[in-house]
Amino acid sequence: DIQMxxxxxxxxxxxxxxxxxTCRASQAISNSLAWYQQKPGRAPRLLLYGASRLGxxxxxxxxxxxxxxxxxxxxxxxxxxxxxxxxxQQYSDSLSWTFGQGTTVDIK
Amino acid sequence: xxxxQESGPGLVKPAQTLSVTCKVSGVFIxxxxxxxxxxxxxxxxxxxxxxxxxxxxxxxxxxSLKSRLTIDVDTADNQVSLIVKSVTAAxxxxxxxASQVRGVFASWGRGTQVIVSS
Numbered sequence: 001d002i003q004m005x006x007x008x009x010x011x012x013x014x015x016x017x018x019x020x021x022t023c024r025a026s027q028a029i030s031n032s033l034a035w036y037q038q039k040p041g042r043a044p045r046l047l048l049y050g051a052s053r054l055g056x057x058x059x060x061x062x063x064x065x066x067x068x069x070x071x072x073x074x075x076x077x078x079x080x081x082x083x084x085x086x087x088x089q090q091y092s093d094s095l096s097w098t099f100g101q102g103t104t105v106d107i108k
Numbered sequence: 109x110x111x112x113q114e115s116g117p118g119l120v121k122p123a124q125t126l127s128v129t130c131k132v133s134g135v136f137i138x139x140x141x142x143x144x145x146x147x148x149x150x151x152x153x154x155x156x157x158x159x160x161x162x163x164x165x166x167x168x169x170x171x172s173l174k175s176r177l178t179i180d181v182d183t184a185d186n187q188v189s190l191i192v193k194s195v196t197a198a199x200x201x202x203x204x205x206a207s208q209v210r211g212v213f214a215s216w217g218r219g220t221q222v223i224v225s226s
Contacts, residue, residue: 001171034212043204043216044155055214087155091211096170099155 006100012108021073023088032092112217126192130205138183143208148201
């Protein structure tokens with residue numbers, strides 16, 4: 001299995017801040033990376049796929065980048081509704097899709 | 109727009125069999141275009157992919173769980189089911205159904221909570 005490691009596991013920020021979350025894969029995944037947002041008591045929601053492509057209806061303040069084994073999710077001008085947990089997921093290995101452990105963004 | 113609604117037993121005793129179902133609406137499973145997946149979220153919030161199925165019966169299982177799993181599709185009722193045999197406390201989780209295209213989970217249901225306890 002490809003292991004996905006996110007950092008940090010949590011961070012505190014204020015409305016208007018820019019935050020960055022990193023996801024590292026145990027081997028190169030050729031941009032086959034998705035990001036999901038999960039709010040308490042809700043199912044995850046697809047934010048980005050292909051490392052940088054926005055999902056349906058996702059605001060442009062969410063930006064994904066990266067290559068090889070290292071990928072980042074950047075949220076610019078953080079809004080109140082962005083306080084949530086974010087997961088990365090690789091889909092390079094078609095035998096087993098795997099997720100990062102999650103990064104919780106909470107209010108400072 | 110794809111909508112998914114999971115249902116399950118809530119509480120299962122250790123060593124018994126767990127069965128969960130996902131009712132799909134907004135699209136016919138038989139139309140193709142999507143795989144249908146089960147993903148679970150453990151109490152520590154970690155996400156674990158369990159299995160995929162296509163309308164024609166093509167299946168894929170998480171290798172670490174494969175020996176205990178059966179995923180099926182019912183195109184007449186437009187639903188997907190998952191069976192997990194010989195459950196333990198480690199199977200306690202929220203079980204989600206999702207539509208999947210090339211490994212990306214585009215739409216998710218609200219989940220069904222399963223607790224394994226005597």
